[in-house]
Amino acid sequence: MPQPSYFPLDVLESPAARSPGSFSSKQPSVYDSYPPLLADTTGSEGPLESGSSMYLPPLRPQLYQRGPTPTACQSLWRVTRTPFRMALLPLAAIGYLAFCYTVHGKVVPVNTYGIYSVTTEHLATIKGAITSISIVIISIALYPIYDVLNSLKSEEFFRVLSSHSHGVPLETINHISSPSFGTIDAMVAFWRRTGSNHYSMGFVVSLLVWVVATLAPGALTIDSVLADGEMMAFAIGAVPPQSVLNGSYNSEVAWSVSSNSQMAASITWAEMELGVQYSFGIANKDDPDYLAYIAPIPVNLSTTTSARWLTDVIGINPSCSWAITNMTRPVNLTSYTSLATAYLSDFNLDLQLSNGDIMSTDSASFASIKEFGVLNHTTQASATDGSTVFLLGQCLSGCSPPLISVNFALDLTGLPTFTAEMSNQTWSVAILVCVPNVTIETREVRNEGHGLLDVQPRPMTRQLARQGNLHPVQTTSLLSVVALSLTQSAGSMLATDRISYWPLGSQVQGEVLYGKQQWDGLPGSTAPDGTNVTITLAPLEDITRGYAQIIQSAAKCVCCAAKSYLGGNVGMAYVPGRVSTTEIIFSSSIPNVVVSTVIFTILTVLIVLAQFRSGKGTEFTLINVAAAFHGSELPAQFAQMKAEQMADFVPSVMGDHKETP
Numbered sequence: 001m002p003q004p005s006y007f008p009l010d011v012l013e014s015p016a017a018r019s020p021g022s023f024s025s026k027q028p029s030v031y032d033s034y035p036p037l038l039a040d041t042t043g044s045e046g047p048l049e050s051g052s053s054m055y056l057p058p059l060r061p062q063l064y065q066r067g068p069t070p071t072a073c074q075s076l077w078r079v080t081r082t083p084f085r086m087a088l089l090p091l092a093a094i095g096y097l098a099f100c101y102t103v104h105g106k107v108v109p110v111n112t113y114g115i116y117s118v119t120t121e122h123l124a125t126i127k128g129a130i131t132s133i134s135i136v137i138i139s140i141a142l143y144p145i146y147d148v149l150n151s152l153k154s155e156e157f158f159r160v161l162s163s164h165s166h167g168v169p170l171e172t173i174n175h176i177s178s179p180s181f182g183t184i185d186a187m188v189a190f191w192r193r194t195g196s197n198h199y200s201m202g203f204v205v206s207l208l209v210w211v212v213a214t215l216a217p218g219a220l221t222i223d224s225v226l227a228d229g230e231m232m233a234f235a236i237g238a239v240p241p242q243s244v245l246n247g248s249y250n251s252e253v254a255w256s257v258s259s260n261s262q263m264a265a266s267i268t269w270a271e272m273e274l275g276v277q278y279s280f281g282i283a284n285k286d287d288p289d290y291l292a293y294i295a296p297i298p299v300n301l302s303t304t305t306s307a308r309w310l311t312d313v314i315g316i317n318p319s320c321s322w323a324i325t326n327m328t329r330p331v332n333l334t335s336y337t338s339l340a341t342a343y344l345s346d347f348n349l350d351l352q353l354s355n356g357d358i359m360s361t362d363s364a365s366f367a368s369i370k371e372f373g374v375l376n377h378t379t380q381a382s383a384t385d386g387s388t389v390f391l392l393g394q395c396l397s398g399c400s401p402p403l404i405s406v407n408f409a410l411d412l413t414g415l416p417t418f419t420a421e422m423s424n425q426t427w428s429v430a431i432l433v434c435v436p437n438v439t440i441e442t443r444e445v446r447n448e449g450h451g452l453l454d455v456q457p458r459p460m461t462r463q464l465a466r467q468g469n470l471h472p473v474q475t476t477s478l479l480s481v482v483a484l485s486l487t488q489s490a491g492s493m494l495a496t497d498r499i500s501y502w503p504l505g506s507q508v509q510g511e512v513l514y515g516k517q518q519w520d521g522l523p524g525s526t527a528p529d530g531t532n533v534t535i536t537l538a539p540l541e542d543i544t545r546g547y548a549q550i551i552q553s554a555a556k557c558v559c560c561a562a563k564s565y566l567g568g569n570v571g572m573a574y575v576p577g578r579v580s581t582t583e584i585i586f587s588s589s590i591p592n593v594v595v596s597t598v599i600f601t602i603l604t605v606l607i608v609l610a611q612f613r614s615g616k617g618t619e620f621t622l623i624n625v626a627a628a629f630h631g632s633e634l635p636a637q638f639a640q641m642k643a644e645q646m647a648d649f650v651p652s653v654m655g656d657h658k659e660t661p
Helices: 072-105 120-163 170-174 183-192 197-219 252-259 261-273 472-481 499-504 507-514 516-520 540-559 590-610 622-629 634-658
Strands: 220-237 292-294 306-316 319-322 340-344 349-353 365-369 374-376 388-397 406-411 417-422 425-435 438-448 452-455 531-536 572-588
Touching: 072 120, 072 197, 072 220, 072 572, 072 590, 120 197, 120 220, 120 572, 120 590, 183 197, 197 220, 197 590, 220 306, 261 507, 261 540, 292 540, 306 540, 319 540, 340 425, 365 406, 365 499, 365 507, 388 406, 406 499, 425 540, 438 472, 472 540, 499 507, 507 516, 507 540, 572 590
Parallel strands: 406 531
Antiparallel strands: 220 572, 292 306, 306 438, 306 572, 319 425, 340 349, 349 374, 365 388, 388 425, 417 425, 438 452
16 A cells, blocks of 8 residues: 555644644644634625634635546557656667767768758858757757656655654745755755755756766767868879989980989078978888888979878988998099099999099098999999998198188098098098988878878788889989089088088088087187187988988979979879868767766666656645645644734724724
């Protein structure tokens, strides 16, 4: 038998014995000192002394009326309403969260089906609409929770009433179940623990609802990303066979290649000295295979255009070292017809040395790049390994006195050297050889629109098809050509206050060979006459690192639109690629989604448990409140209060009548 919402009254007690403002649900009222009210006083007025006006007329009895018989649809709705309401929370939450998880791991474009244009200009409007839709979905999911919370608040009055068998204060009527009971009152009641356990749990649930209603709509948003466009053919620079070395220095193509070396040196100076990036840069990566990459670029591709393409790229692992020659005796280079061949066994190279390789008239020291006469020892053909050979000399005797204020000398102590004899002069010459150690592979190259190329790692599961735009032998030979003008064109010393050091090469060459700190600290033209300076060579590790930067910058001449090595002047090929386009897709915040998932799970469990709570369905209505107070002394107290008010009112009225003439 279900427990009644009010207690039976079995104790008699006079209301005078109770404290004002309270009642007892266990004590019936026998206090009735007033005559019964008339059955119906409508339209009648008795004399004041009759006392009938001291009481309110009773309500007119309402006859019971049978309502209309519910239809089949109404009956079905009454049966399915509660399960449907309970299913709203898990169904809406699962659908929303599943979509959030999906868009986090998969690209889902925004599609309005022609209702609204999906462009980046309308991004803010679309994002606002998505947020509004998310709020609506979350509100639908939380509707059953709101309904249960309202029911708990409505039932709280009767739970408090049933839990106090010796009576409750009258203020309970205006307590938790009252519509005037606000959020602050609820927090105070929770803190003071004046409510039931059901209400305390409902307060905690309301906090969870507030959290999830705040976080869940922000879990789903939209973002603009770059998506691949249609496959297309990119015209890209190439180094085809016979394009750089074809057996003759007088060929037109070979001359065109060497003529661009001055531009390559100028690009190197602009990047290394001025810090100005020319064309595209290459992203530095901690690649275990290569120190750096050189990548051809599509013709006329803007640095702000996002694209990706397949191409053969150049991976370099450069190394520089001092060469040991086979010349154990002094070499006679007196006349221009005097030739000597130095065999560099560590590099399998032969150097054809002549009188013109040594600057003997203007300085006692020099450093230059050997432009011609670098041969493969085995084939006696031009070297094809991309080597760059530096000659560094220091006059030992017979040198003319300097015409400048600073006397500088190269310290070649500890380096392998050979002795060259010229007319009345003796020179000590050292040879520095830098080799790029080139490897050509096919890779995917990406430009994200920032002017910085990103060479992708080689795929783990498949091998990319060779594009063939870089011939192995011709490409390595090209790297020798790009550095030929480094001594003269990579930042001239003639226009600076250190003009005295021009025989040691350009600004870039000096910083690489002698170290930037030492090179920048050399005394200038304002130094006192007779100043002596000894210049030491930088460590090989620093020289190697500088050489790698030189060939990277110099090879950018391959990116020039008209006059280039790999921009079409030497050759051109077509490779597959895609130009990226902007697309608006859904995105989600995983932290918000995870927290929302946990809270929705908790709420789903609680709403199921709430269906089995005690006292379910006792609403705070006039009929239920009247039934709860039936049989108590509260109606008698109300009648007494009314009588006291009327007793004070009647004498005042009679006094007014007596004073009337």
